[in-house]
Amino acid sequence: MSSMFGKPRATPSTTDRHLPSLLPECNVAILGCRGSGKSALTVKFLTKRFISEYDPNLEDTYMSEETVDQQPVLMKVMDTADQDVPVNCERYLNWANAFMVVYSIDNKRSFEGCHQYLDTISLHAKGIQHDYPILLLGNKLDLEQYRQVTKAEGVSLAAKYGCLFYEVSACLEFEAVQHVFHEAAREVRREMERNLPVRPLFITEERPFLHLAAPTAVASKHGLASCTLNTLSTVNYKEIPSVAQAKLVTVKSSRAQSKRKAPTLTLLKGFKIF
Missing domain, CATH: 3.40.50.300 (P-loop containing nucleotide triphosphate hydrolases)
Structure with a gap:
C-alpha cells in the first residue's frame, strides 16, 4: 500500500506474504x-x-x-x-x-x-x-x-x-x-x-424382527409350571421391539429387583443410524 x-x-509482514x-x-x-x-x-x-x-x-x-x-x-x-x-x-x-x-x-x-x-x-x-x-x-x-x-x-x-x-x-x-x-x-x-453439499440420508424400509414362537407351559416334575421357548429361553422374557421404537432390553434375575421401566431410545420411524 x-x-x-x-x-x-x-x-x-514481508516474511508472511508468501505463506x-x-x-x-x-x-x-x-x-x-x-x-x-x-x-x-x-x-x-x-x-x-x-x-x-x-x-x-x-x-x-x-x-x-x-x-x-x-x-x-x-x-x-x-x-x-x-x-x-x-x-x-x-x-x-x-x-x-x-x-x-x-x-x-x-x-x-x-x-x-x-x-x-x-x-x-x-x-x-x-x-x-x-x-x-x-x-x-x-x-x-x-x-x-x-x-x-x-x-x-x-x-x-x-x-x-x-x-x-x-x-x-x-x-x-x-x-x-x-x-x-x-x-x-x-x-x-x-x-x-x-452451497455446502448435503449429506445423503439413507432411508430403509421397516422390516419386523425375527418372530419368536409363543411360550408354552410345561408341567415340571414338582408340579410347577415352567416357561419354555422353541428357540430362546430366558428369565422374565420381554418381546424384542420393532425398529420404529427400540427399547433397551434388560434381564432380571430376581423378583426383588426394581420394577422401574428401562430407559428408552426413540428413533424416527423408518430411519436407521449408520
Missing part, C-alpha cells in the same frame, strides 16, 4: 464510475482515515484481518480503476466472491453508470450458475444538500438486481463504512453455507 494511504490496521493464510477469505471488488469514491471508501475501511484525492488510474488489492461476528476473516479488497464503463471485467469477476457497486449521491451520471456494472455481474453469475453477494452503495452522504439521486431510486435499483443497499460517507464515521464491508463478509459466509 502506498504511503499516502497510511498504515493499515492489519497487514501481513498461505489459514483464515477464511472474503474477496471484495469495489466497482463504480470515476469520482464515485471507491478509493476513499477502501482507505477509510483500512486506515480509518479520509483522503480526498487519488490517482484514478491506480488499481491495487489490499488485505486486512478482520473479526466479523467474533470470527476471524481475511478480507481482500480490490480497488478497481475502471473509468466510466466496465473494462477487462474478467480480472475481478473471476477473483471476487462479493461486489460493491458505488455511486455518488450528488452525481446522477455515476448512479446511471451502476446499471452497466450490475448487468455485467448478473450476466457472469448467470453464466456460471452462481449467485454473488452485491452491495449497492450511495456514497458521499455528507453532500446531502447537493443530492441528485434520491434514496428511493437507490432502493429501487437495488431491488431490481437483488442487492443490499446502503448510503454511507467516506469522510464521516468509520463504523458505518466498516459495517458495509463486514456485511459483505457475512453475505459471503451465508452464500458458502447455502
Whole structure:
C-alpha cells in the first residue's frame, strides 16, 4: 500500500506474504464510475482515515484481518480503476466472491453508470450458475444538500438486481463504512453455507424382527409350571421391539429387583443410524 494511504490496521509482514493464510477469505471488488469514491471508501475501511484525492488510474488489492461476528476473516479488497464503463471485467469477476457497486449521491451520471456494472455481474453469475453477494452503495452522504439521486431510486435499483443497499460517507464515521464491508463478509459466509453439499440420508424400509414362537407351559416334575421357548429361553422374557421404537432390553434375575421401566431410545420411524 502506498504511503499516502497510511498504515493499515492489519497487514501481513514481508516474511508472511508468501505463506498461505489459514483464515477464511472474503474477496471484495469495489466497482463504480470515476469520482464515485471507491478509493476513499477502501482507505477509510483500512486506515480509518479520509483522503480526498487519488490517482484514478491506480488499481491495487489490499488485505486486512478482520473479526466479523467474533470470527476471524481475511478480507481482500480490490480497488478497481475502471473509468466510466466496465473494462477487462474478467480480472475481478473471476477473483471476487462479493461486489460493491458505488455511486455518488450528488452525481446522477455515476448512479446511471451502476446499471452497466450490475448487468455485467448478473450476466457472469448467470453464466456460471452462481449467485454473488452485491452491495449497492450511495456514497458521499455528507453532500446531502447537493443530492441528485434520491434514496428511493437507490432502493429501487437495488431491488431490481437483488442487492443490499446502503448510503454511507467516506469522510464521516468509520463504523458505518466498516459495517458495509463486514456485511459483505457475512453475505459471503451465508452464500458458502447455502452451497455446502448435503449429506445423503439413507432411508430403509421397516422390516419386523425375527418372530419368536409363543411360550408354552410345561408341567415340571414338582408340579410347577415352567416357561419354555422353541428357540430362546430366558428369565422374565420381554418381546424384542420393532425398529420404529427400540427399547433397551434388560434381564432380571430376581423378583426383588426394581420394577422401574428401562430407559428408552426413540428413533424416527423408518430411519436407521449408520
